[in-house]
Every structure is written in structure tokens, then in C-alpha cells.
Amino acid sequence: SQKIEQNSEALNIQEGKTATLTCNYTNYSPAYLQWYRQDPGRGPVFLLLIRENEKEKRKERLKVTFDTTLKQSLFHITASQPADSATYLCALPGSSNTGKLIFGQGTTLQVKP
Amino acid sequence: KAGVTQTPRYLIKTRGQQVTLSCSPISGHRSVSWYQQTPGQGLQFLFEYFSETQRNKGNFPGRFSGRQFSNSRSEMNVSTLELGDSALYLCASSSQGQYNEQYFGPGTRLTVT
Numbered sequence: 001s002q003k004i005e006q007n008s009e010a011l012n013i014q015e016g017k018t019a020t021l022t023c024n025y026t027n028y029s030p031a032y033l034q035w036y037r038q039d040p041g042r043g044p045v046f047l048l049l050i051r052e053n054e055k056e057k058r059k060e061r062l063k064v065t066f067d068t069t070l071k072q073s074l075f076h077i078t079a080s081q082p083a084d085s086a087t088y089l090c091a092l093p094g095s096s097n098t099g100k101l102i103f104g105q106g107t108t109l110q111v112k113p
Numbered sequence: 114k115a116g117v118t119q120t121p122r123y124l125i126k127t128r129g130q131q132v133t134l135s136c137s138p139i140s141g142h143r144s145v146s147w148y149q150q151t152p153g154q155g156l157q158f159l160f161e162y163f164s165e166t167q168r169n170k171g172n173f174p175g176r177f178s179g180r181q182f183s184n185s186r187s188e189m190n191v192s193t194l195e196l197g198d199s200a201l202y203l204c205a206s207s208s209q210g211q212y213n214e215q216y217f218g219p220g221t222r223l224t225v226t
Binding site for chain 2 (some may be wrong): 031032034036041042043044045046049051089091093094095098099100101102103104105106
């Protein structure tokens with residue numbers, strides 16, 4: 001069955017550094033991959049989508065890569081700030097052209113001033 | 114545009130009771146999906162409705178059901194509540210563009226005692 005793995009350990013980094021989060025998947029060939037941010041007690045917020053034919057996508061301080069051979073996506077936040085502290089979730093489509101998403105467990109990022 | 118709204122935000126119920134949660138999607142969005150989030154299992158897909166029809170269903174027992182109205186508003190119902198149903202229930206809407214980014218509501222925190 002489809003499986004998505006994110007580092008369950010919290011990632012602690014210093015303000016100004018680059019945070020890199022990993023999302024690995026197995027038994028799957030997704031057409032795209034999405035990243036979401038979730039703050040405690042709130043719903044996830046969509047950040048970025050990357051398609052299978054795209055190697056890299058950028059949005060402001062965010063960068064996502066997608067390696068379909070390695071079955072891995074990397075999510076980078078450059079010049080990190082304490083306000084970036086949150087849980088970041090990767091998600092893959094559960095079936096084609098529908099709203100069903102399969103989420104990873106998420107990685108909690110803590111940026112220290 | 115107003116975001117996804119969910120009511121109620123918090124709910125405490127007793128084992129054996131039933132509960133109905135409500136979701137109003139972003140105006141113009143026709144797809145509404147429901148997710149259950151717990152610390153142990155993470156975000157798990159419950160079901161998706163599109164144009165009043167259930168289009169996808171996750172691996173949850175029949176006690177979990179939902180429906181969608183002609184104005185795209187959706188409700189989910191859980192009957193015969195169990196302690197394990199305590200969770201954050203999230204509703205997400207999508208415009209059904211090709212890549213289906215989801216816009217989540219704030220969630221309903223259900224506690225079963």
C-alpha cells in the first residue's frame with residue numbers, strides 16, 4: 001500500500017539558517033506532491049505544489065524539490081525565522097483528480113532566535 | 114473570499130451518543146473532504162463529496178457518514194461514539210482544479226468521555 005514517511009523527530013535550527021525537511025514515499029507514482037503548514041490547534045495551510053515533471057519549485061523563502069527516481073521530496077526554508085516554527089506536512093493524491101489526499105505524519109520545525 | 118468555516122469548534126460527547134459536524138466551503142468550491150486528525154494516526158481521509166455525491170471514502174467504519182447539500186455545505190455524522198473517536202475533525206474544500214490544493218477549516222475538536 002502507499003506509504004509516506006516524514007522525519008518524526010522535531011527539527012531544531014537557529015534563526016537565519018536553512019531548514020530542510022524530507023518526505024519519502026513508497027509503492028506510489030504520484031502526479032504531484034503538496035506541502036502544508038499546520039500550527040497547533042489549526043487546520044493545515046497549503047504552501048506549495050510540485051508536479052512530477054518539475055524538479056524544483058520556489059515561492060519566496062520556500063523551495064521544494066521532487067525526485068521521482070528516489071521517491072523523495074525536500075522542503076527548504078531559507079533564512080528561517082521563529083515565525084516559521086510549525087508542523088510541515090507533505091501530501092500525495094490518493095486517487096486521480098479527486099480531493100483525496102494522503103498525508104505524512106509531519107515534521108515539527110522549531111526555529112530558535 | 115471567506116475561508117472554510119466549521120461548526121461547532123469544540124464538542125464534548127458521551128460514549129454511545131451521536132454527533133453532527135458542519136462545514137461551509139469557500140464560495141464556488143464544489144468539493145468537500147473530511148479528515149480525522151489524532152496524535153497517533155495523523156491526518157486520515159474520511160470521505161469526499163462533490164456535487165452532493167460521495168466520490169471517495171477512506172477506511173473508516175460505517176458509523177462515520179456524511180452528506181453534501183446543493184449549496185456545497187457538508188455535514189458529517191458519527192453514530193455510537195467511542196472513546197477512540199476523540200480527534201480533531203477537519204473539513205477541506207477544493208475548487209477542483211487539476212491539482213486539487215485543499216483549503217482547510219479550523220476544525221472541530223471532539224472529545225468523547
